[in-house]
Amino acid sequence: MGAVSAPIGRAATLVATLVVAVLVLASCSQVVSGSAQPTPAAASAPATRAIAAQADPPGRVADATTRALQDFWRAELPAAFGREWRDISTFIPVEVQDPAAPPPPCVNRTADVADQAFYCPAADVVAWDADGLIPALHERFGPVGVAVVLAHEVGHAVQNRLGVDAEQSRDPQRFPTILLESMADCYAGAALARFAEEPVAGLPVGLQERDRAMQALVGFRDPIGVAASDESAHGNAFDRVSAFQDGWNEGATLCAGMTIDNRPFTQRRFASEADLARAGNLPLRELLAFVERDAAEFFGGLAPGWDPPQLSTGGACPVPELAAQGPAAYCRDDGGVAVDVAALEGLHDEVGDFAAATVVAGRYGLAMLDAGGQSPVGRPAGAATTCLTGAYTGRLFDAADGFQLSPGDLDEAVQVLLAADWVARDAAGVSDPADHGFERIGRFRTGLLEGPGACG
Structure with a gap:
């Protein structure tokens, strides 16, 4: 789609570092x-x-x-x-x-x-x-x-x-x-x-x-x-x-005390032959079109009266400000969400489509916080955004139709949360230095299992 036709200038080196970090056991799969x-x-x-x-x-x-x-x-x-x-x-x-x-x-x-x-x-x-x-x-x-x-x-x-x-x-x-x-x-x-x-x-x-x-x-x-x-x-x-x-x-x-009744398990079989054939991965541009529509619907419902933005490759914010947030960014000046297509393409190809979707969804969560009157800068913003990204993912888990999680999508989210702090960065591109992947996954998990109301 035309709104995502060019990169905003992010280098691919950070994506390459992430790929090395999360795929090192590819040859040790037993x-x-x-x-x-x-x-x-x-x-x-x-x-x-x-x-x-x-x-x-x-x-x-x-x-x-x-x-x-x-x-x-x-x-x-x-x-x-x-x-x-x-x-x-x-x-x-x-x-x-x-x-x-x-x-x-x-x-x-x-x-x-x-x-x-x-x-x-x-x-x-x-x-x-x-x-x-x-x-x-x-x-x-x-x-x-x-x-x-x-x-x-x-x-x-x-x-x-x-x-x-x-x-x-x-x-x-x-x-x-x-x-x-x-x-x-x-x-x-x-x-x-x-x-x-x-x-x-x-x-x-x-x-x-x-x-x-x-x-x-x-x-x-x-x-x-x-x-x-x-x-x-x-x-x-x-x-x-x-x-x-x-x-x-x-x-x-x-x-x-774990039992089959109190322990939810999230993995599943492929729901269709088509999803199996593509290993659960949509092409990036098709994925971004789904996320643009679906995340806007989800996060828009959490902030009545807010009109969520379409994805772009820039907007009012200068490239350095956008780049500080990662492969996707929220621009405070115009309320938009921008994506670096080249960086997301690397993440998509090496980890999976939902790794890219997780990063983009996090920026919609940050935009929603700002639209709802909460500061998009500071530790609380990053923590809430990570939790809200989990809540959005939970919505897709049992979606009756349309955009749904495929087998492996949650694993891709885990990998990107473990290896990079992109989802937890605020609008200034800063994340809590005391947080690690353990905390990010914990907050994401809270949102997924308990919904947006648990995200504070």
């Missing part, structure tokens, strides 16, 4: 399994600790993590649940690239562990690919990438000690795989929150590391199009990082 099936010999596996400190940094991090996790749960299980912790029998770093290496309990071949980590309740074993997975996580996310994956698997051991495995055997529909995976992500969040409070040598967990832990979980999301009801479903990025956040914020008791 899920973190919590349901490996034991071989007949697994039940008699010796209860020994197979891991020792290794010379390489990833191996040392894995060793430090497993020791710290045992220490954490020795204290936490009695405190939270009144039960004594029984140490995990064996931790096994599997040398997948060594053809002579024996397979760990619960799998038939060493190669079955490639790019995997798992907990097997039959042998009370946590095993992982020490040649591929752990070094890749360490390289891409630092020590916390290793820690979050192992904390997830130990989370499955917590479930075992609380009797969840036995309950699942009796009633699989009450404890589907996706619920067990969310609980394990939640337990991982609880453990890493403690490591942030009480630092572990060699395992830094600060605010930046917290975001990296969530980026690592994003890399283990289900392939798009897997429904939450599928037997093998582990969760999309939104559900997985949400569970991690709940554990971090609320602790282990909340994780144990």
